[in-house]
Amino acid sequence: MDATSKPHNIPPVMALYAEKHNIFQLMQSLMEALLVYQPEDPIDFMIAHLMKNNDEVPRIFVLGPPASGKTTIARWICKHLSATYLCPQELVQSMLLRRAREAMASESEDEKIPNELWVALLEERLNDMDCVKLGWVLDGFPETRKQALLLQSVGIAPRHVVVLYAPDTVLVERNLGKLLDPLTLEVYHTTFDWPIDFTVQKRLVRPEGISEQATAKRLLESHRNIPGIIQTYQESHKAINADQPCVDVFAQALNFVLSCPCSDAPFTPRVLLLGPPGCGKNLQAALLAQKYGIVNVFFGDLLREKVAANTAVGDLIKPFFESGYPVSDSIALSVLKNRLAQKDCLTYGWVLHGFPHDVDQADLFKHMGFEPNRVFFLNLPTEVAMQRISQRATDPVSGERYHTIFKPPTEEEVHRRLRRNPKDAPRKVETKADFYSRQVTGLEEYYEDGIFLNADQDPYTIFEYIESCLVKPLPVMRA
Incomplete structure (x- = not known):
């Protein structure tokens, strides 16, 4: 492999396998042991070292x-x-x-x-x-x-x-x-x-x-x-x-x-943010993308871009938008696969939100070859989500976003012309939150290594915790 021709087109399954089985750490451990003990027969020594299977004790x-x-x-x-x-x-x-x-x-x-x-x-x-x-x-x-x-x-x-x-x-x-x-x-x-x-x-x-x-x-x-x-x-x-x-x-x-020392292993972040409406997935994804240069992939925007571009796939998606029904899994996964297979995602990593919605989609996503290596559940009570979403509005003139409680407009004229997105209606927010609450238990069991966060706190506190789980290895859980 030519080291000068980056980014390398490495199949995603190779990175998944290497991370799952700690290939880099394994090779590093073998090399350290060889240099320390300097055995006469390196091959037999490495076999004996691997048979001990005690690098993590x-x-x-x-x-x-x-x-x-x-x-x-x-x-x-x-x-x-x-x-x-x-x-x-x-x-x-x-x-x-x-x-x-x-x-x-x-x-x-x-x-x-x-x-x-x-x-x-x-x-x-x-x-x-x-x-x-x-x-x-x-x-x-x-x-x-x-x-x-x-x-x-x-x-x-x-x-x-x-x-x-x-x-x-x-x-x-x-x-x-x-x-x-x-x-x-x-x-x-x-x-x-x-x-x-x-x-x-x-x-x-x-x-x-x-x-x-x-x-x-x-x-x-x-x-x-x-x-x-x-x-x-x-x-x-x-x-x-x-x-x-x-x-x-x-x-x-x-x-x-219980902490792991920082590893020199190549690490490409593949972050999945899950949570009910209003939990702050958009903001956390934007903060991660801004600081670490990983690609912010919002599934809903991907579908809307296809429709706006009048592509063949967009024509298939448009009827679902007009009817209000969810886009079929086959179309959704095709769009998502094409995006995550692009060089920027393979090279710098990605943070995905808005998908999957249930265990079936999560399983299809895994078999597509793009399994996340960090999954965060941003938990938020429904009443807090209602307060965050249903009372927000936008100024159609300036494009500025306001909130009745957290960021009210200071001018009466601005207040009169504020418009609320129909999707932010209390009944629709409650329906989405209820759907998520019915699916989240299955998703938590599916992503058994998921990290749980209280989303009802300062967003930058949440970001610092997410960030700490990316830049440092996760703690070793021993029985």
Whole structure:
């Protein structure tokens, strides 16, 4: 394919297949793995990598100073994502790891475990089937930039790095109140997290190394090391203030780890806006077209253009307009297919509104080869739609549009000559809204990945949300 001869006439089905099966991301993942591990037999290595089928599993670091809540957040994330929980202490005590005895010997002699040994333990643990298939959340490691760089050198790279922070006074207070259950190793707090079970209460002990002086020393060490770790994971970290309710910290952390990093994959927007009359589809489509250069395709205008141009297709459409009946699906789809197959739509993408009206049309549209990759449902109560549409009017002299409530004319002369479109009559608006309400449930089930929006708010707030779903990948939904 000649890269200089753009736009390329790529069949739409190719783009649909590539997006549906994440072909670009798959190739990118394979290339990254090849460059990291540099296997002698690349083909066998790629086959083994594909058979793991774990490119989307969680790979998360949870970092922060002492008493910032790392363990709690890491365990909650594991529970929510069904991932494997890992921490340095469990690595050392695991008798299934070949070099765990070596690490325990270093600890028993009050020696610092070498960084290379930490990395070897973690590398071996991550090759276990639970980590490979379910993903993992690592609590409190790496502790230094050197450890982070060593992890990178052996190919251990997290997809998300959660960094917790809080004022030192808060952290010292939290740490001094810690108590440990020696049986389950669960951490409790005298003020914030006291166990309900009386048996657990009786066996709680005070952990070693949590005096005020020891805590201050660990905080100082953490403050020295955290900036270097953040620099290592500059593109994949999020700092979260831990000086707030734990559920709020968890909500922010979960929202982050469910997000997908921005992809370099080619993306052609194919946006479908669905909603009742008056929900603002026209405005949102115009805003998207203006900012991103995608083609604004209003189905009703397409049909009217064909009739106005006196084309053969227009002659077929005209009787439907005169009788007030919907245009037949075969004619409608033919007109729509011809428009979406043009080079501007294939090159820059499109935003479609006014079609489909029901599940049958949606299914025919899909089999035509122009499946949307973002579907937005703009929900609006019927009474609000009536207020928006039935009270709007146009000045036939200036062409200016007014609204009785939101934009009334300031001059009496303009007010007298305002004209309302017969289509905006309350009865007709109510009929259209009722038709949409009967069809929307089926459409919502058909477009199961649809995004739902409250259209009864500022239009630019709605646009910002639509925009965020276009420029960033959608969150990964895991069972």
